[in-house]
Amino acid sequence: MNAVVQCVNSTPGLSEFLVHLDCTSYSGEPTHGETVQELAAIVKALWSGRHKSESLHDLKNAMGRRHACFRDSAQQDAHEFLLCLLNSLHEELTDVSRKQMLREQDNDGVPDSRAIKLLQDDSQSSSQSPISNLFGGQYKSTLRCVSCGNQSAKFEAFSHLSVPMPARASQCSLHECIQLFVEGDTISGWTCPECQSSDGATKRLDIRRLPPVLIIHIQRFYNDGAWKKNQSSVLFPLKNLDMSPHLATEDAHQQHHRYHLYGVVNHYGSMDSGHYTAFCRAPNTDRWHKYDDHQVHERSGGSVQSSAGYLLFYSAIDQRL
Structure with a gap:
């Protein structure tokens, strides 16, 4: 949790949004979901500089009420926690506008015509939130039958890319x-569905749209009869990650394709025993810091690129939020 929250706290656009978010109405009633409120409270406290460290106890309890796997003190995966956190924030922030519209309707504050339009807009944008606007991309998934060559494709949204590692490579x-x-x-x-063959299919993904903030998860954990960890080193750039070679040809002109690294979640150890830390780049000084639970130390950019890299956080160079 500590490592993930530090990277979330360093995310351009998101940290500013949470710092300035008003989580209560004029009557003192909460205006956002519990996860949003708890994360916003942590981000505001971290940026205030009032204390040397902040507890994530309340956020952990809020996540536990939404996701059963976080209710006790069992060890969990940082990748899984990140996905659950982003999903919770997305759902709570998406639901705010609809609740506000219904509240106004209850108070007879919205004409019928506007209420209908709000419902239509809500239906069309039900998958949009500040979270999806920052982290949401799209790729096309194409299945091709190995027997007859018939193809079927569908478009899917993603909040991160979960990439495999080459087999039997000590470095890639x-x-x-x-x-x-x-x-x-x-x-x-x-x-x-065309030839009824069950010989299988090949699957290809074409990235159609990249988000302002690109999260890349390196699949270090795999099941080979038993769960193991791939300790190989993945070389990733701190500056100018060019994603254009991986975009679908017809979409190579799309808005975001070059990125700078601003955060890394590291995993040290094995599948059975490990420890998470984070590297984050300070937006005001461009300096890197290592976050190890409550301890913070400045680090050089060279130390950021290690074989412990697990979750990579990139921000688009041309990002306009």
Whole structure:
């Protein structure tokens, strides 16, 4: 939790949004969901500089009420926590505008015509929130039957890219991992709707739209009869990550394709025993700091690129929020 929250706190656009977020109405009633309120309180406290450290106890309890896996003190994966946190924030922030509209309707403050339009807008933008606007991208998933070549495609939204690592390589580049991700895999047991063959299909992903903030999860944990961790080193750039080679050709002109790194969640240790830390780049000084629970130390950019990198947080160079 500590490592993930530090990277979230360093996310351009999101930290400013949470710092200035008013979580109570004029009557003192909460205007946002519990997760939003608790995270906003932490971010405001961190930026205020009043204390050397802040407790995540209340946020942990709020997450536990939404997600059963966080209700006790069992060890959990940082990647899973990040996804649950972003999903909770997205759902709570998406629901605010609809609740406000219904509240106004109850008070007869919205004409019928505007109420209908608000409902239509809500239906069309039900998947949009400040979270999806920052982290949301889209790719096209294409299945191709290995027997007859018939293809079927669908568009899917993503909040991060979960990329595999090359097998039996002691060192690889982030671009190699991303290329493996878009090349996809073979889907066994798939039945073709055209020829009815169950010989399977190949799956390919074409990235159509990249978000202002790109999170890349390196798949270090794998199941080979038993869960293990891949300790290989992944070389990732601190500056100028160029994603254009991985975009669908017709979308190579899309808005975001070059990124600077601003946060890393590291995992040290094995599958059975490990520890998480974070590297974050300060937006006002451009200096890197290592966050190890309550301890903070300045670090050089070179120390950020290590074999412990697990979650990478990139911000678009041309980002306009």
